[in-house]
Amino acid sequence: MNRDLTIGVLALQGDVREHLSALAECDALARPVRRPSELDSVDALVIPGGESTTISNLAIEFGLFEPIKKRINGGMPVYGSCAGMILLAGTVLDGREDRPPFGGIDMIVRRNAFGRQVDSFEAPVGIDGIDGAPFHAVFIRAPWVEEVGPEAQVLGRVTSGAAAGRIVAVRQGHLLATAFHPELTGDLRVHEYFVELVRQSGSHGVEMARAGVS
Template sequence: MSVGVLALQGSFNEHLAALRRLGVKGMEIRKAEQLEHVTALIIPGGESTTMAKLAEYHNLFPALRDFVKTGKPVWGTCAGLIFLANKAVGQKSGGQELVGGLDCTVHRNFFGSQLQSFETELSVPVLAAMEGGPASFRGLFIRAPAILEAGPNVEVLADYSVLKDKATSYKSSAESGEEQTVSEEKVIVAVKQGNLLGTAFHPELTADTRWHSFFLKMAGEAGDQSSSCSSMAEEDLADCQQPRPIDLPIFQ
């Protein structure tokens, strides 16, 4: 198994370190031709506009889109999630180019500026069922995006409740004598759709490697399915649907 990590900007070194802890050597990806040598790809967190400009400069977008279309697993964290979304809102003037593939609408800076970065415990029942360990994961949100809408084929792996002020402003509520009301709004922060995985937070900045192990199993299943399908007769390909899990370390 060969896992590439897009190394234009951001936390690619932290992803490489997490892969090493699981016994997998990652490959830094900076050129389109390097994608031919990996079976899976991680697009790390960072500054999405800067990453997009560098990817455009190196003519990486066509190769990244082709990689997604091959069915090889791709995981985007934070800025990487924005890259993989079919639609992004809240962008800077002029917007940015996207790779696409995830049937989602992502808000680029949903949680605010760097000063609004935070940590929280997320409920992750699917991750815990697959990888063991606790039923929660410590999510690190750094100038993070959020998924506002997800298509019917998108599996939600984690969400987060945000307090939303229903009043137009505190001042107007006070002047009118109305009581200010606050409600909870759930936004999606982790999804899976076929060969694509997206997290709005940064698992690579924690000691918990369960998300990386989860992704490696996606890569292993894709490789097993591809190799077994290629050896089958064309009329039997329709039966090649069930992936074969591989053994990887789980969170202790």
């Protein structure tokens, strides 16, 4: 049981409810985060899919952008799906220069790389560290990872179809990102992986993160 873990979901735009439900099914205490005070009360954060520019704009408007960056730099575990992957990237291609990401993962991400909403698709993705059959991944206006730096670990690639070989899951230390939406599938394995990552970070790491200590 992981009820001693409090995991926030950035609740500004996107698939907030679905992530809260998936985390609860993984026996974590899940809470929406809209204010800096709510961010202070969580051990980890999920940045959901949605529209990355809108999420960035609202994070600035709600006074959350810099606090989230500080927590990331301080070691708070964060999982970003789709738009969340974009916001965790060190470099974003085809993004707005006046809306930089939170950063944290040494990767170059291409925004909307798989096309527009009408180009949404589903494909199998094998993920290192997650047992069982390939994950049935849902891609909606999804990014892909063009390149990763030496500190980042590629966890998953599309295994078939026109997008075969594209990097769509990456981890760097306490940070996890996927280009797809596991919250829409009913398959809890990605969320379970993240909950375990948070659990292994330990309370000491959480306190350091809250204090902004790297």
